[in-house]
Amino acid sequence: MITNKLINYRTLRNLMSNYIRNLSIFLLASGALLAGVAIAYGISRTTLTNANIPTNTPGNTNIASIAPKGQETAVLAGGCFWGMEAVFEHLKGVTAVVSGFSGGSATTANYETVSTGLTDHAESVKITYDPKQISYEQLLKVYFLVAHDPTQLNSQGPDTGKQYRSAIFFANDQQQRIAESYVNQLNQKHVFQQPIVTQLVPLKSFYPAEAYHQHFIDRNPNYPYVVINDLPKLTKLQAQFPEMYK
Numbered sequence: 369m370i371t372n373k374l375i376n377y378r379t380l381r382n383l384m385s386n387y388i389r390n391l392s393i394f395l396l397a398s399g400a401l402l403a404g405v406a407i408a409y410g411i412s413r414t415t416l417t418n419a420n421i422p423t424n425t426p427g428n429t430n431i432a433s434i435a436p437k438g439q440e441t442a443v444l445a446g447g448c449f450w451g452m453e454a455v456f457e458h459l460k461g462v463t464a465v466v467s468g469f470s471g472g473s474a475t476t477a478n479y480e481t482v483s484t485g486l487t488d489h490a491e492s493v494k495i496t497y498d499p500k501q502i503s504y505e506q507l508l509k510v511y512f513l514v515a516h517d518p519t520q521l522n523s524q525g526p527d528t529g530k531q532y533r534s535a536i537f538f539a540n541d542q543q544q545r546i547a548e549s550y551v552n553q554l555n556q557k558h559v560f561q562q563p564i565v566t567q568l569v570p571l572k573s574f575y576p577a578e579a580y581h582q583h584f585i586d587r588n589p590n591y592p593y594v595v596i597n598d599l600p601k602l603t604k605l606q607a608q609f610p611e612m613y614k
Contacts (some may be wrong), residue, residue, distance in 0.1 A: 428474040431466070431494065432539070432574040439463060440499050442507050443470050443537040443571050445490035446516030447524025451598035452493045454585040455515045455605055460614045461501030466494045467584070468576040470537050477575035485529035492537065494574050504543055506612065508536075508550050512559075512566075514605045519562035525597050534564075537571035544568065 435441045446452050449467035456465045469477045472489035476482065482489045495507060512518050522530045538544040547568050554564060576582075585594050606613045 428477050428575055430474065430573040430575060431468075432470070432571055435496055436463070438498070439496050440504070441539065442495045442497070442504060442543070443492055443539070443574050444495065444507075444511050444515075445470065445492040445533060445535040445537070446511060446518070447491070447520075447532045447534075448527055448593075448597070449491040449493050449577065449581065450584040450594065451601050452491075452515050453583070454598060455510065455601050456493060456495050456507070457583075457586075458602060458605060458614055459497075459502060459507070459510060459609075459612050461612075462495055462497045462507075464496040466574075466576050467581045468492055468494060468574055470571065470574045471535070471569070474573070474575060479578055479581065482531050483529075485531055487531070489531060490533050490535050491531055491577075492535070492574065494576075502612070504546050505550060508547060510605065510609060510612070511536075512550070512554060512564075514601055514608060518564045518566045519560050521565045526593075533567065535567040535569060537569055537574070539571045544570075 432441075432443065444452065453465045453467045456462050468491075469482055469489040470492040472482070472487045476487040476489060481487055482491065497507065516524055516534060518534045520534065522528065522533050524532045524534075536543075536547045538547055551564055551566065551568070554560065584591075585598055588594060589599070
């Protein structure tokens with residue numbers, strides 16, 4: 369009888385140990401999953417930035433007017449510059465894309481300050497392109513139809529604040545005319561169900577963001593925010609403009 373009790377006790381103890389171990393694994397896995405979902409959907413990527421990323425600062429140098437001979441530039445804002453940068457880097461004729469800030473002063477042109485939403489800056493990208501291969505209007509088509517949602521006011525996806533506003537910073541009268549004409553076309557054709565809220569403002573300056581923001585998706589393709597919010601844009605770009613995709 370004593371032997372049977374010991375066997376039953378050991379069996380029960382083993383069952384309880386296995387149960388507790390499996391329950392712990394389940395809770396850990398569930399916690400990781402919920403954390404991933406919270407990061408991807410409920411938390412903007414602004415909240416995540418400073419945890420595991422170096423805090424090097426940009427040079428606060430205005431590079432708005434710098435372009436190689438025979439090439440032109442466009443400065444566009446449409447939410448997180450990670451996704452914007454990746455979309456335009458995949459266009460034939462685009463030779464360089466820089467993530468940065470436009471609309472505000474040099475003294476506030478750093479990620480930590482801009483993320484407060486208290487500056488005049490918008491997260492932007494400066495696109496350098498060969499006009500013989502791709503036009504400014506073609507860039508705008510991708511900007512409106514793929515890179516962001518121009519009907520969201522001072523927000524984009526999970527990110528909110530005027531630093532995520534939709535804005536075209538035109539460098540000259542020609543860019544202004546092209547942008548105004550294209551927006552009018554979109555409105556006349558009712559391409560979007562909601563009003564377009566994209567601002568058209570003259571380009572005064574563009575300041576590069578910190579180095580860790582440059583080519584972020586190329587270096588961090590599995591980052592939860594990127595997987596949920598940015599990689600689908602690249603898929604959409606390839607499907608909608610296959611002749612322009614590289």
